[in-house]
Amino acid sequence: MLAFINSLPGAVAQGLIWGLMAIGVYITYKVLDIADLTVDGSICTGAVVFSVALIAGVPAPVAMIFAFLAGVAAGFVTGIFHTLLGIPAILSGILTQLILWSVNLKVLGKANVAIPSRTFSVIITQLNIPVSLLVLAGFTAVIALVLYWFFGTELGCSIRATGNNQNMSRAQGINTSFIKVLGLMLSNGIVALSGALLCQYQGFTDINMGRGAIVIGLAAVIIGGAIVSKLSRNFLVQLLSCSIGGIVYYVVYQLVIALGFDTDLLKMLSAVVVAVFLSIPYFKKTYFSKVKLNKNAENDDVELKENDETIAEEVKENE
Amino acid sequence: MSDINDIVSSAEVSRDAAALVLDGVTKVFNPGTINEKIALSDLSLTIRDGEFVTVIGGNGAGKSTMLNAIAGVFKPDGGKIIIGGVDVTKRSEYKRAKYLGRVFQDPLLGTASNMMIEENLAIAYRRGKPRGLKWGLTKKDRELFREQLAYFDLGLENRLSAKVGLLSGGQRQAITLIMATLNKPKLLLLDEHTAALDPKTAKKVLSLTDKIVEENNLTTLMITHNMSDAIKHGNRLIMMNEGRIVYDVKGEEKKNLTVKDLLEKFENSSIELSDKMLLS
Numbered sequence: 001m002l003a004f005i006n007s008l009p010g011a012v013a014q015g016l017i018w019g020l021m022a023i024g025v026y027i028t029y030k031v032l033d034i035a036d037l038t039v040d041g042s043i044c045t046g047a048v049v050f051s052v053a054l055i056a057g058v059p060a061p062v063a064m065i066f067a068f069l070a071g072v073a074a075g076f077v078t079g080i081f082h083t084l085l086g087i088p089a090i091l092s093g094i095l096t097q098l099i100l101w102s103v104n105l106k107v108l109g110k111a112n113v114a115i116p117s118r119t120f121s122v123i124i125t126q127l128n129i130p131v132s133l134l135v136l137a138g139f140t141a142v143i144a145l146v147l148y149w150f151f152g153t154e155l156g157c158s159i160r161a162t163g164n165n166q167n168m169s170r171a172q173g174i175n176t177s178f179i180k181v182l183g184l185m186l187s188n189g190i191v192a193l194s195g196a197l198l199c200q201y202q203g204f205t206d207i208n209m210g211r212g213a214i215v216i217g218l219a220a221v222i223i224g225g226a227i228v229s230k231l232s233r234n235f236l237v238q239l240l241s242c243s244i245g246g247i248v249y250y251v252v253y254q255l256v257i258a259l260g261f262d263t264d265l266l267k268m269l270s271a272v273v274v275a276v277f278l279s280i281p282y283f284k285k286t287y288f289s290k291v292k293l294n295k296n297a298e299n300d301d302v303e304l305k306e307n308d309e310t311i312a313e314e315v316k317e318n319e
Numbered sequence: 320m321s322d323i324n325d326i327v328s329s330a331e332v333s334r335d336a337a338a339l340v341l342d343g344v345t346k347v348f349n350p351g352t353i354n355e356k357i358a359l360s361d362l363s364l365t366i367r368d369g370e371f372v373t374v375i376g377g378n379g380a381g382k383s384t385m386l387n388a389i390a391g392v393f394k395p396d397g398g399k400i401i402i403g404g405v406d407v408t409k410r411s412e413y414k415r416a417k418y419l420g421r422v423f424q425d426p427l428l429g430t431a432s433n434m435m436i437e438e439n440l441a442i443a444y445r446r447g448k449p450r451g452l453k454w455g456l457t458k459k460d461r462e463l464f465r466e467q468l469a470y471f472d473l474g475l476e477n478r479l480s481a482k483v484g485l486l487s488g489g490q491r492q493a494i495t496l497i498m499a500t501l502n503k504p505k506l507l508l509l510d511e512h513t514a515a516l517d518p519k520t521a522k523k524v525l526s527l528t529d530k531i532v533e534e535n536n537l538t539t540l541m542i543t544h545n546m547s548d549a550i551k552h553g554n555r556l557i558m559m560n561e562g563r564i565v566y567d568v569k570g571e572e573k574k575n576l577t578v579k580d581l582l583e584k585f586e587n588s589s590i591e592l593s594d595k596m597l598l599s
C-alpha cells in the first residue's frame with residue numbers, strides 16, 4: 001500500500017504527459033472524427049527528434065519545438081495519404097506509422113538512447129517529480145488554452161464543422177481536405193511534444209516507446225470524457241478532461257501493479273477497457289433505445305418525428 | 320418535341336444576364352458497367368437573374384444529379400456550367416460554395432448537429448470568405464443572427480446556443496435555409512427540402528422559402544415532388560425526364576397551369592421518349 005501511495009506523484013506526472021498525448025488524440029478522434037494511428041509513430045518521433053537535437057547541443061526548449069514540427073510533418077504525410085491519395089484514414093495512419101518506425105530508427109541511429117538529467121539540462125525528470133509536476137501542469141494549461149482559443153477562431157470552427165458534417169462544411173465553402181490535413185498536423189505535433197516530454201521524464205528514448213500509444217490516448221480521452229460529461233460541455237473542460245483521464249489511467253495502472261497483477265498483461269487490459277468503453281454507445285443505441293421499439297431504427301423520419309415530439313415536450317416544459 | 324427545341328434556343332439567349340447556364344451537361348454513372356446510367360443527357364438550361372424555377376419529374380429523372388452537378392459534388396462528363404458568368408465547370412465543390420446556397424432533402428445534411436445554432440450560422444455567414452484566425456463568432460454576428468431568427472419567427476432567437484442536434488427536422492431545414500441565404504447567394508439550390516417533413520411543417524418551411532426568396536430577390540432552383548407546390552411557387556417551371564428537360568414554362572402560362580395539365584405533359588413526355596427509343 002505504501003509503495004502504491006509513493007508511486008502516486010509519478011503516476012500523476014505520467015498521466016499528465018499522456019494526457020497531453022490524449023489531447024492530440026482528442027483533436028482527431030473527437031473533433032475531426034478520424035481514428036488516427038499515426039500517433040504510435042509520432043510520439044516516438046517526438047522523442048527521437050528531441051533526443052538527437054538535445055545530444056547535438058540544442059537547448060531543450062528549442063529541441064521541443066523541433067519535436068513538435070516533426071510531429072506536424074508526420075501528420076501532414078498521413079493527411080496527404082488520406083485526402084490526396086484517397087487512402088482510408090486508418091490505413092493512412094498505419095502506413096505513416098510504419099514509415100516513422102524506419103525514420104525513427106535511422107534518426108536515432110540505434111534502438112535506445114539515454115538522455116540522463118545529470119548530463120543534459122532537461123525541463124522535467126522523474127528524479128525531481130515535484131518540479132516536473134509543476135512544469136507539466138503549466139504546460140498542459142498553456143496548450144489547452146491555446147487550443148481553446150484556436151478552436152474558437154474561424155479556422156478552428158471549420159475544423160469542428162468538418163468533423164461534424166463534411167457535407168455541410170463543403171456546402172459552406174470549407175475545403176474539408178485541407179482542414180483534415182491541418183487537424184492531423186496539429187494533433188501529431190502535440191503528440192510528438194508529449195513524446196519529447198516523456199523521454200525527458202524517463203531519461204531515455206526507445207524505438208518501441210510508441211507501441212500501443214493510441215490505446216492509452218483513447219483510454220484517457222474516454223475516461224476523462226466520462227468523468228466530466230455531466231459537469232460541463234465547455235471545450236476547455238473537454239480538453240482538460242484528457243489530462244484527467246490520463247492521470248486516472250496511470251493511477252489505476254499503479255494500483256494494478258501494486259495489487260501484483262502481471263504487468264505483461266497490462267496492455268491487454270487497457271485494450272479491453274477501451275473496447276468496452278467504445279462499444280457502450282453502440283450498445284445503448286442497439287439494445288436500449290426507444291427508436292428500436294418502433295421497429296424502425298433505420299428510418300430517419302422516425303427519429304426526426306421523435307425529435308419533434310421531444311422538442312414539443314421541451315417547449316411545453318419551458319412554458 | 321417543340322418544348323425541347325425552345326429550351327435549346329433559349330440557352331443561346333443573353334448569357335450575360337444569366338445567373339446560371341448549363342450547356343450540354345452530361346453525367347453518366349458507372350460508365351461501361353451493367354449499372355451504367357445516363358443521369359444527365361446533354362442538358363442545357365439558362366436561368367436569368369431573379370427567376371424562381373421549380374423542378375419536377377419522376378424518380379430518377381436526374382433532378383438531384385442536376386443540382387449536384389451545379390454544386391460541384393462531382394464533375395460532369397461533358398458540357399459547361401456557368402454561374403453568374405463564371406465558368407465553374409472545373410472548380411471543386413467548396414470553391415463554388417461562394418455562389419451557392421443549398422438546402423438538402425435530408426435535414427441532417429445541412430447543419431452540424433454537435434454545434435450550436437449560432438456556430439452553424441457563423442460558419443454559413445463566412446461562406447465564400449477566407450477563414451483565418453479571427454474570432455469565429457463575434458458579438459455583432461450574434462446580434463445579427465438573433466435579429467434574423469426573430470424576424471423569421473421561428474421561436475429560436477433565444478436558443479442561439481442550443482445544439483442544432485436538439486432541433487426538429489423542420490427547425491433544422493429552416494436554419495439551413497437561413498444559412499444558405501445569410502450571405503446572398505448567386506443561386507439558391509433546394510433539393511426537395513420539405514420532402515422529409517410532415518405536411519404542416521413542410522408548408523411552413525415552404526412559406527419561409529417564399530419569404531426569403533422574395534425579400535432577397537434570389538435566383539432559385541427548387542426541386543419538389545409535389546406538383547401543386549411546383550405550380551404555386553416560383554415564376555418558372557421545368558419538368559425533367561431521363562436526364563433532360565422535357566417541359567419549360569413561365570409567366571402567365573405557368574400561372575394558369577393545373578396539376579392535370581402537368582400530369583398530361585408527364586405522360587406525353589414519357590410516351591414521346593419511349594417512341595423515340597423504339598424508333599432508334
Ligand SMILES: Nc1ncnc2c1ncn2[C@@H]1O[C@H](COP(=O)(O)OP(=O)(O)O)[C@@H](O)[C@H]1O
Pocket residue numbers: 348349356357358376377378379380381382383384385
Ligand atoms: N452517385 C450515384 N451513383 C450511381 N447512380 C446514381 C448516383 N446518383 C444518382 N444515380 C442515378 O442517376 C439517376 C438520377 O438520379 P437522381 O438525380 O437522384 O434522380 P431524381 O430526379 O429522383 O433526383 C437515377 O437512376 C439514380 O439511380
Ligand SMILES: [Mg+2]
Pocket residue numbers: 382383384511
Ligand atoms: Mg432526388
